[in-house]
Amino acid sequence: MWIALIAAGLVVWALKNLGYLVPPRFVEGALMTRVAGLVTVALLASLVVSQMLQTGMGVGLDARVPAVGVAAILLYFRAPFLVVLLAAGAVAAGLRFFGLMV
Numbered sequence: 001m002w003i004a005l006i007a008a009g010l011v012v013w014a015l016k017n018l019g020y021l022v023p024p025r026f027v028e029g030a031l032m033t034r035v036a037g038l039v040t041v042a043l044l045a046s047l048v049v050s051q052m053l054q055t056g057m058g059v060g061l062d063a064r065v066p067a068v069g070v071a072a073i074l075l076y077f078r079a080p081f082l083v084v085l086l087a088a089g090a091v092a093a094g095l096r097f098f099g100l101m102v
Contacts, residue, residue, distance in 0.1 A: 067092035
């Protein structure tokens with residue numbers, strides 16, 4: 001396992017250093033800036049969804065799903081971020097407290 005870990009580290013290090021060889025005209029263009037922004041959002045969204053639905057070895061619905069739904073609605077209406085966090089936390093805590101969802 002250590003050999004695989006060291007090999008993966010070396011591959012990541014090599015890829016990072018290969019990035020310095022890319023000409024700046026490819027990296028600084030408007031298209032690349034837009035693609036980088038969209039990829040970042042897509043990766044973060046997929047992480048949120050996978051963490052939200054994952055329970056043990058399967059997929060399950062618990063109090064996190066409605067909490068993220070409330071957060072999404074509040075963010076759509078441009079509520080302050082602290083309000084979004086407090087509301088989502090209150091929804092999850094309330095559902096768990098009353099035994100409606102685990």
